[in-house]
Structures are given as C-alpha cells and as structure tokens.
C-alpha cells in the first residue's frame with residue numbers, strides 16, 4: 001500500500017467512526033476505536049487527521065476552553081445541548097435561525113458568516129442520578 005493510500009484509509013476510518021456516533025467524542029475516544037481497525041495507529045496521527053478534516057470543512061471541532069475538544073461529524077450548522085454534569089453533547093433537532101444573523105448584521109459593520117448556539121443544563125441520565133441520590 002502506498003503512503004497516500006494508507007493516509008486515505010486512516011482518514012476514512014476516523015471519519016466513519018466519528019459519523020457512526022452522535023456523542024461528539026474526543027480525539028482520545030476516536031483513537032481507542034480506530035486502533036481496533038488500524039493497529040499501530042498513533043494518537044498524533046488521529047489529531048493530524050482530525051485537524052485536516054476540520055480545515056477541509058468536513059467535521060466540526062467543538063472547543064470548550066480547558067476541557068478536551070470534542071468532534072462532530074456533521075459539518076453544517078446545528079445546535080447543541082451540553083450536559084454540565086457529565087460533559088456529553090447532543091444534537092438538537094431544531095431549525096437553524098437565520099434571522100438572528102440578520103439582526104446581528106444591522107448592529108455593526110461586520111460580515112457575518114454564521115453563528116453558534118449551545119444550550120446547557122442537565123441531561124436525562126444525570127437528572128435521574130440526582131433523583132436517586134435524594
């Protein structure tokens with residue numbers, strides 16, 4: 001196998017793993033999964049591929065400051081819910097509000113390319129754990 005074939009195989013495997021889940025995993029998690037398919041794969045290679053996929057606009061990187069970045073196989077804008085207890089992230093199936101961009105546009109002379117919206121709170125699992133503890 002040539003070097004470029006090997007690189008394509010790695011990238012495809014990483015993309016498939018990422019798109020097979022809706023949990024917005026970390027690079028570390030993707031690495032553990034990808035290693036089952038590609039023995040000898042390194043975490044550095046996973047990061048490199050994820051960065052390339054992000055730069056190509058095929059995936060999104062969700063960055064939350066101090067905690068590890070999470071990755072999203074859906075590149076089009078969509079909204080998220082983040083659980084502040086367990087840190088997991090879900091997609092929210094609601095339409096993207098284009099009107100907020102128009103509202104923002106009239107405030108300043110900025111060119112607006114998009115927006116992000118994130119809801120946060122406690123997920124179903126963590127709500128139940130909270131109840132069980134009482």
Ligand SMILES: [Zn+2]
Pocket residue numbers: 083084085086087088122123124125126
């Ligand atoms: Zn939770």
Ligand SMILES: [Zn+2]
Pocket residue numbers: 024072074078079080090091
């Ligand atoms: Zn998402």
